[in-house]
Structure formats: structure tokens, C-alpha cells
Amino acid sequence: MLLGALRTSLRLNAAEVAFSFRRPLASRSFGTAAPWSRCLSSAPWLPRSFQRTTVANPLRLSTTASRGIHWSRPLFKPSLSNSPTTGTQAAAENLPILPSPAIGRWLMLSSVLVLGIIVVGGVTRLTESGLSITEWRPITGVLPPLSHEEWVVEYQKYQATPEFKLLNHSISLEDFKSIFYMEWGHRVLGRLIGLVFVGPLVYFAVRRQLPKPLTLRLSGLALLIGAQGFLGWYMVKSGLEDAILETPGAVPRVSQYRLASHLGLAFLLYLGMFGTGMAVIKDYKFATGAAWSGFKGNIEQALSNPLLRSFKRQAWAITGLVFLTALSGAFVAGLDAGLLYNEFPLMGGRLAPPADELFSPEYAKNSDKSDKWWRNIFENPTTVQFDHRLLATTTYFATAALYARTFSPALRAALPPMAKMATMAAFAMANVQVALGISTLLYLVPIPLAAAHQAGSVMLLSAMVHILITLRRPGAAARAWRALQAQAKQSK
Numbered sequence: 135m136l137l138g139a140l141r142t143s144l145r146l147n148a149a150e151v152a153f154s155f156r157r158p159l160a161s162r163s164f165g166t167a168a169p170w171s172r173c174l175s176s177a178p179w180l181p182r183s184f185q186r187t188t189v190a191n192p193l194r195l196s197t198t199a200s201r202g203i204h205w206s207r208p209l210f211k212p213s214l215s216n217s218p219t220t221g222t223q224a225a226a227e228n229l230p231i232l233p234s235p236a237i238g239r240w241l242m243l244s245s246v247l248v249l250g251i252i253v254v255g256g257v258t259r260l261t262e263s264g265l266s267i268t269e270w271r272p273i274t275g276v277l278p279p280l281s282h283e284e285w286v287v288e289y290q291k292y293q294a295t296p297e298f299k300l301l302n303h304s305i306s307l308e309d310f311k312s313i314f315y316m317e318w319g320h321r322v323l324g325r326l327i328g329l330v331f332v333g334p335l336v337y338f339a340v341r342r343q344l345p346k347p348l349t350l351r352l353s354g355l356a357l358l359i360g361a362q363g364f365l366g367w368y369m370v371k372s373g374l375e376d377a378i379l380e381t382p383g384a385v386p387r388v389s390q391y392r393l394a395s396h397l398g399l400a401f402l403l404y405l406g407m408f409g410t411g412m413a414v415i416k417d418y419k420f421a422t423g424a425a426w427s428g429f430k431g432n433i434e435q436a437l438s439n440p441l442l443r444s445f446k447r448q449a450w451a452i453t454g455l456v457f458l459t460a461l462s463g464a465f466v467a468g469l470d471a472g473l474l475y476n477e478f479p480l481m482g483g484r485l486a487p488p489a490d491e492l493f494s495p496e497y498a499k500n501s502d503k504s505d506k507w508w509r510n511i512f513e514n515p516t517t518v519q520f521d522h523r524l525l526a527t528t529t530y531f532a533t534a535a536l537y538a539r540t541f542s543p544a545l546r547a548a549l550p551p552m553a554k555m556a557t558m559a560a561f562a563m564a565n566v567q568v569a570l571g572i573s574t575l576l577y578l579v580p581i582p583l584a585a586a587h588q589a590g591s592v593m594l595l596s597a598m599v600h601i602l603i604t605l606r607r608p609g610a611a612a613r614a615w616r617a618l619q620a621q622a623k624q625s626k
Contacts, residue, residue: 229618230611231345232421233414237338241352241411244331248404249592251323252397256588258320259467260581263313264388265297267321268374270367276325278318288314296378297386324366328359331407345611348410355406362399369396390468390512397464401457401595408596412603417612423619427550427604437607439548445539446605449557452532453598459525460591466522471515472579478572481520492517526571530564537561553604560597567594 258264268291269275279285289310292298298305335352338344344352369392378384420426426433436442466472475481486492497513498506510517539545540554567590574583608616 229614231343232418232611232615233344233348235415235418237343238411238414238418240334241407241414244327245404245407245411247323247327247330248400248407249589251320251327252400252404252592253585253589254320254323255397255400256467256585257581258316259393260579260584261313261316262297262301263316264320264370265295265373265386266292266310266313266317267370268292268295270370272325272363275318276322278315285311295374295386296376297373299379300386321366324359324363328356328363331359332356348414351406351410355403358399358403358406362396362403365392365396365399369393385470387470388468390465393468394461394464398457398461401460401592404592405595405599409599409603412600413606413609416603416606417609420608421612421615421619423616426608427552429550429552433607436548436550437605441542441545442548442605445536445545445549445553446602448532448536448539449598449601449605452529452536453595453602455525455529455532456591456595456598459522459529460595462518462522462525463588463591465512465518469513469515469518471519471522472575472584474515474519476575476578478523478575481523486520487516492520526568530568533561533564550604553601556597556601556604560594560601563590563594563597566590 267275267288279288285307289307292310292314335356339349339353369388372389372392373387378386416427429436475487479485481487492514493506493510494514495503495506497509498504499509511521512518537557537560540549540557546554567587570583570587570590574580574587577583
């Protein structure tokens with residue numbers, strides 16, 4: 135019995151010793167995991183369950199004691215500590231950092247939050263709530279009014295705005311609270327996105343779990359989040375100017391130029407987070423043995439195929455077209471152009487309105503009317519709606535043509551399987567988006583349909599980016615780790 139107790143005590147002490155090695159095993163350089171693992175595997179004073187510190191899965195080091203003690207920590211680089219060659223271990227120590235799937239999931243979560251704020255921003259505009267808060271207070275503005283006196287103060291500030299004087303002069307305090315909370319929620323969500331993105335970014339950067347180029351790219355996105363907050367206030371400020379009261383027939387609204395800039399920057403933030411997050415996840419899977427976009431042949435040979443390169447260029451062009459169409463939708467929203475010509479495909483019984491209506495000289499501000507063309511394109515509601523229709527129709531048929539190309543036998547043999555599925559998904563989303571756009575127009579821009587249409591533009595853009603990601607060459611770090619793992623397997 136005494137001998138058995140002593141043996142049990144030694145096993146538990148060994149468990150504590152092995153557990154204390156957890157920090158070095160999860161160090162910032164994955165190559166440094168190898169010396170510790172070799173130390174543990176060669177230690178004769180540990181039970182066998184502790185000597186076997188490396189497992190078949192190269193992404194996880196785990197140790198299990200005979201008494202059921204278990205711990206494991208996912209690493210941020212594939213581990214090659216079970217390699218039998220010293221040369222492979224030395225090569226592993228010099229490989230670049232490969233971001234973990236946790237980083238990809240964090241970026242995807244951030245992109246979902248940006249999608250949410252785009253939709254909330256659209257609803258805020260549709261409910262005419264965006265001008266209810268007349269000040270920009272990045273810190274103290276987190277809290278809404280908490281007492282009746284504070285609500286009265288905010289209400290009095292709103293009463294001094296052109297929107298109240300021209301449109302909402304009969305609004306009550308309770309009605310004001312409803313539009314105030316909508317704009318307040320939009321701003322608080324923007325602050326939440328900043329915290330969710332910047333906090334983990336600092337953590338991953340300090341722990342050196344991000345390669346330097348990715349750190350710089352994500353830091354740029356963090357700066358864009360701050361710029362987006364400033365641009366949002368700059369946009370709101372355009373609707374609070376008293377000059378609107380001196381313009382005959384003017385309607386209090388934000389500048390359509392600033393609205394399009396605000397929405398366009400939100401799209402860029404979303405694409406940066408979504409595209410980078412998806413690339414990180416796919417690179418990690420490729421580094422650990424997964425097939426590239428479901429393709430099991432030679433990647434370099436496939437990427438050099440002229441048909442595949444042509445397909446990729448066409449996908450890039452359509453992605454830009456989708457982005458441009460979405461921006462044109464911001465001008466439609468800013469000018470309330472969706473309330474004109476609520477029919478499709480005709481406009482007033484014809485495919486296009488009269489030329490003198492599309493390019494009216496009334497919108498020119500120069501004495502020689504030299505600015506008539508570009509001002510009508512961006513400031514004439516009729517022209518803005520016509521341009522959006524034209525861009526949307528072009529986008530739809532371009533997406534259909536891209537999908538039709540996947541049925542070509544030659545291209546079908548060259549395309550990765552996931553690229554084919556992504557193209558089909560993009561065309562399906564284009565159909566949904568067209569249906570939402572036409573329904574929004576025919577039913578005089580109801581809030582649910584209009585919000586869904588704006589969200590649909592982001593989803594269509596996501597589908598196009600997904601196509602590009604499936605055709606993307608794996609990153610250098612992913613290729614290096616995959617090659618080293620293949621070398622380690624061959625040397626066994």
C-alpha cells in the first residue's frame with residue numbers, strides 16, 4: 135500500500151511539473167515548442183502518459199495524466215515537434231507566423247457587426263431619425279438622457295434644427311424619444327464595433343500572433359473605424375445647417391455626397407474584415423492539409439490557366455460593379471429618389487425619361503451651365519434613379535454571364551469546386567437582390583423591404599468576394615508550413 139501511494143504521488147507531481155511547462159509550449163514562436171516537447175518525450179522520470187506529449191494532430195499539443203488530468207492549448211502555427219529530423223525542426227523555427235482560426239473568426243464577427251450597423255443606419259435614415267441628436271460626444275454620448283430634465287434639454291436642441299421647424303414642428307416629446315433612441319443605438323453600435331475590433335487587435339499584436347503585414351493592414355482598418363465615426367458626424371452636420379431654411383423648397387436632409395462617402399467607407403470596412411477573416415481561415419486549413427478550394431491538382435498550374443485567369447478578372451470587374459451600384463443606391467436614398475417612378479422596367483411609360491428631364495439645366499449652378507451634366511448625375515433624383523436602375527441591371531446580367539461561364543467544359547475542368555459553388559451562390563443572391571429592389575420600388579420604399587435591399591447589397595458583395603477568395607493563391611506562410619509538413623511526413 136505504501137508503495138502504491140508513493141507511485142500515485144509521483145504521478146501527480148509529474149502532472150504538476152508538466153502543467154508548469156504549458157507557457158513555453160504556447161510561446162509566440164511555434165518552433166520553440168519542439169525543444170520542450172523533446173524534453174518531455176525523453177524524460178525517463180515522467181509516466182508514459184506524459185512522455186507522449188505530441189499527438190497526430192499537428193495543431194494541438196496535449197498531455198493526459200493517468201489520473202485523468204488533461205490540458206490542451208491550440209497553437210497559432212502548425213507544430214512539427216514530432217518530426218524526427220533536426221533540420222526540419224530548425225526550418226520550423228524560421229517559418230513565418232501563421233494566424234490561427236481564432237483570428238479569422240474574430241474578423242468574421244467584426245464584419246457581421248459592420249453589416250448590422252449598415253442595416254441599422256439604413257433604418258435610421260428611413261425613419262428620419264438621423265438628425266435627432268444634434269451633438270457629437272464620443273465619450274459621454276454613450277449614455278442617453280436619464281431624467282425628464284435631460285430629455286427636455288435634448289428636445290429643445292432638436293427644436294432648433296431645420297428638420298423640426300420645417301417638417302416635425304408638431305412632434306411630441308415621446309415621439310422625439312423614439313427617433314432619438316434609433317440614432318443613439320446606431321452610434322452606440324459603432325462604438326461597440328470599435329471595442330470589439332481594437333481590443334483583440336491589441337491583444338493579438340502584443341502576443342505576436344499576427345505577422346507584421348497583417349498587423350499593419352488591421353491597424354489601418356482600426357483607423358478607418360475612427361474615421362468612420364468622424365465622417366458620420368460630418369454627414370449629420372450637413373443636415374443641421376440653418377442655410378436650409380433660406381433655400382426655397384429645400385428639404386432637411388443630409389448631403390447625399392457625405393451619405394455615399396459614409397456608406398462607402400462602411401463597405402470598405404466590411405470587405406476588409408470579411409475578406410481578411412476568410413483568407414486567414416482558408417490559409418490555416420490549407421497549411422494543415424486541406425485541399426485548396428476543393429482542388430487536388432497542381433495549384434500553380436491551375437492558377438496559370440488562361441481561362442481561370444480570365445474568369446478571375448471578370449469576377450474582379452463584377453465585384454467593382456456591385457460596389458459602384460451600392461454607392462449609387464446611397465444617392466438614391468439621400469435624395470429620396472426611390473419615391474419617383476414607382477414602376478419597373480418602365481419610367482413613365484418608357485424605358486428612360488425625356489432627355490430634358492434627365493439633364494435639366496435647373497440643377498446647374500455655373501452661369502454658363504458647364505456643370506449641368508455632372509450635377510444632374512449626382513443631384514437630380516430622376517437621373518439618380520435611372521443610373522441606379524441601369525447599374526443594377528448591368529450587374530445582374532454580368533453576374534448571370536459569369537455563372538453561365540461555369541458550364542463551359544474547359545473552364546469547368548479548370549475551376550476549383552468551391553469557386554463553382556461560390557459563383558452559383560453569387561448569381562442566386564443577385565436574383566434575390568433584384569427582387570428586393572423591384573419590390574422596394576413598387577411598394578413605395580417600405581422600411582422592411584428597403585432595409586433588406588440594403589443588406590442584400592452587402593450580401594451580394596460578400597458573395598463576389600467569396601469567389602475571389604476561392605481563386606486566391608494561399609498565403610506564403612500557409613504554403614511554407616504545408617511544404618514543411620509534407621517534408622516531415624516524407625522523412626519519417
